Amino acid sequence: MSDNDDIPFNRDFALKPGVVDEVRPGIRRVLCDNPSPFTFTGTVSYIVGRGNVAIIDPGPDSEAHASALLDAVRGETVTHIFVTHTHRDHSPNTARIKAATGATVYAEGPHRASRPYYGSEKISAESGADRDFHPDLQVRDGETIAGDGWALQAVATPGHTANHMAFAWAERKLMFIGDHVMGWSTSIVAPPDGSMIDYMASLHKLTQRGEDLYFSGHGPEIADAPRYVRFLIRHREAREASILHRLAKGEADIPTMVRAIYIGIDPRLMGAAGYSVLAHLEDLVGRGMVATDGDPVIGGSYRLA
Incomplete structure (x- = not known):
């Protein structure tokens, strides 16, 4: 997608x-x-x-x-x-x-x-x-x-x-x-x-x-x-690397990451792309590679740990 x-x-x-x-x-x-x-x-x-x-x-x-x-x-x-x-x-x-x-x-x-x-x-x-x-x-x-x-x-x-x-x-x-x-x-x-x-x-x-x-x-x-x-x-490993690459430039929310990673995406799939990024972020937070304030949720802001 x-x-x-x-x-x-x-x-x-x-x-x-x-x-x-x-x-x-x-x-x-x-x-x-x-x-x-x-x-x-x-x-x-x-x-x-x-x-x-x-x-x-x-x-x-x-x-x-x-x-x-x-x-x-x-x-x-x-x-x-x-x-x-x-x-x-x-x-x-x-x-x-x-x-x-x-x-x-x-x-x-x-x-x-x-x-x-x-x-x-x-x-x-x-x-x-x-x-x-x-x-x-x-x-x-x-x-x-x-x-x-x-x-x-x-x-x-x-x-x-x-x-x-x-x-x-x-x-x-x-x-x-x-x-x-x-x-x-x-x-x-x-x-x-x-x-x-x-x-x-x-x-x-x-x-x-x-x-x-x-x-x-x-x-x-x-x-x-x-x-x-x-x-x-x-x-999926490349998608994870893209998220980490974007966060290396500074803290970001999920819409910012979607725009950076999903170039030319069908606008109807933007919401789904956001949740896909969230799924990766949940994994990365669980592994101690990414940090967020509170629970990893769709409206959160994320940074490298």
Whole structure:
């Protein structure tokens, strides 16, 4: 979402809303018609298996998208619903799909913040959190859920949200990665909903795994995935270095840092960029490299420690 020339982004994604695309044997995807600067062309839901199937990320509160998913599995039985995280572009449609199919809903858990809110912070309705979502079964990191001809291992990947969970089809060396890794853009990490400390740890965790193909919540699939994750790690490290470089010139607030670091950014993403900088600053304050008066919050002023 800015000076991301160091990351080999792929914004070539021709899938049209409502069209069923069998992207690999046993893996179908359906795009929801909810494009935005944050969702790219829209949320991608996945159907795993044939006959008895799982749906991953039913998407936003959209009757049209629910109908498209149910049409795609007409004559089949939906046995499982997996939800990678509780943002409103991923989980609200779960209720519709469950009501229509009776499938069991699996996820890490209900929405929660990555850390407690500071006294000066308000719980924002704009954070995009789906606070109404509750899975039937809470899944632990490393747990495997098997269906008819498939088995998905839960991979806890907190950072974008505290409850973000990817699902790996280890036998086929692929992973449904949610919004933790996207091929078209970097992921937004906005405290207290998200945590840069957790996000970086999850990226490093992925580099140690064997899956080399990711299916993301937005945009095209990601080939050579561990290499791409290393690009993301280097990008975040460069962003951190840019923040420290700016603070070396003197104390600054977050809007000042955003203007210095995100050259030519889409104005609609300025707020998100500010929260991304805050996520880095939280990490830097925690490591004793940056100082601020009081808690590290969006309206604070920051200096080198």
